[in-house]
Amino acid sequence: MTTRRALLAAPLALPAVARAQEAWPTRSIAVLLGYPPAGVTDFASRGVCERMGRALGQTVVLENRPGAATAVANTAVAQARPDGYTLLMGTSTLAINPALQPALTPRDPMRDLTPIGMVFRTAFVLHVHPSVPATTPAELIAYAKANPGKLNFGSSGTGAVNHLCLELFRARAGIDVVHVPYRGGAPALLDLRAGRIQGMFNAVQEALPAVREGATRALAISSKERAAAMPDLPPLADTLADFDGVFWQGLFGPAGLPAPIVARAGAALRDATTDPALIARMAEQGVALTTGDDAALRRTLAEETQMWGRLIREQNIRPE
Structure with a gap:
């Protein structure tokens, strides 16, 4: 009897469920x-x-x-x-x-x-301390190849997207740079400003003040498309085909x-x-x-x- 009642009730329950979904949200x-x-x-x-x-x-x-x-x-x-x-x-x-x-x-x-x-x-801005003699990604790659293991790049932590952008850049460019993980992007950016590290990938809104002040030099944007806030900054994909890290x-x-x-x-x-x-x-x-x-x-x-x-x-x- 219970099974028969359940079967008879099922068709009545379905419209109620449908009405609840149609009414969402209440x-x-x-x-x-x-x-x-x-x-x-x-x-x-x-x-x-x-x-x-x-x-x-x-x-x-x-x-x-x-x-x-x-x-x-x-x-x-x-x-x-x-x-x-x-x-x-x-x-x-x-x-x-x-x-x-x-x-x-x-x-x-x-x-x-x-x-x-x-x-x-x-996207992320690839920017470096002014002491690094590079004004383009190609120049940075050439300098890194001539000085293996001598450039330190920060990140907001291991596994963060800006760290993975660095690893993708390092692998695609075939360069040897040292990854320095921080607990957050703010302390890493402070050390970049001070020259204690030489570069990093920062979110646009984080990098922009340092770049405008001349504390760092922007070389490229990590997305395939340009950033509205920094329209003159070329995509890294112009140097490393199909590079896209966001x-x-x-x-x-x-x-x-x-x-x-x-x-x-x-x-x-x-x-x-x-x-x-x-x-x-x-x-x-x-x-x-x-x-x-x-x-x-x-x-x-x-x-x-x-x-x-x-x-x-x-x-x-x-x-x-």
């Missing part, structure tokens, strides 16, 4: 971010969440959940109910962690998360997130990433908002997981 939405307040990811995420909230007619609250190379936030969303009320501002770490720190969860973001859409891409961010939900919710959240996200006022505000910080649907985000995650995974294995990069 309450506030939490978007988790694996970084502390302040910084480019927090700044961009708050702007996007606020604009999405207007489009959805509900409050979209950003919750900072830093820890374990963003795995705390990533895992919390992967384990959440797929009802659209817990989402993730995922970043490049989703493509890096599986190879660099395979014990961290989610071990398979492609399986454990549902891509919704792209949020932004931000930090990206995208919106994800738990695995099994219903298609209607993905579509509605994706539409609200597009409203945010195409909003002229928000685009201008982000550009001032060197952040290029990116419009891309769930397929584009899925493709980005797959391609970068392969690219960074291969680099991490080939260069035998290990966490600190």
Whole structure:
């Protein structure tokens, strides 16, 4: 009898589920971010969440959940109910962690998360201390080859995207430079300004003041496209074909997130990433908002997981 009642009730339950999905959202939405307040990811995420909230007619609250190379936030969303009320501002770490720190969860973001859409891409500036006699990437490569092991390049930490950009540059250029990991980009930049290290890759908004002051010399941008904030800076790809190293961010939900919710959240996200006022505000910080649907985000995650995974294995990069 119980089985018969369940079978009879099932067709009635399906429309109720469909109506719930169509009505989404009926309450506030939490978007988790694996970084502390302040910084480019927090700044961009708050702007996007606020604009999405207007489009959805509900409050979209950003919750900072830093820890374990963003795995705390990533895992919390992967384990959440797929009802659209817990989402993730995922970043490049989703493509890096599986190879660099395979014990961290989610071990398979492609399986454990549902891509919704792209949020932004931000490139890195390759800049050096003025004591380095190079004004172009080609001159820097030539100087490094003539002085193997004598140039020290900083990063914000082993496995950070700016570190991986350095490793990609070092491998592609065939040069021997020393990697000096720091606990964050700020102390590394201080040492670069002082000449205690000779170069590094910095996010545009971090490098720009030092370059404008003449404390460092910018040689190239790490993305294939030029940066709006530094339009005269050539892409490193002009010297090393197809070089492309960026930090990206995208919106994800738990695995099994219903298609209607993905579509509605994706539409609200597009409203945010195409909003002229928000685009201008982000550009001032060197952040290029990116419009891309769930397929584009899925493709980005797959391609970068392969690219960074291969680099991490080939260069035998290990966490600190």
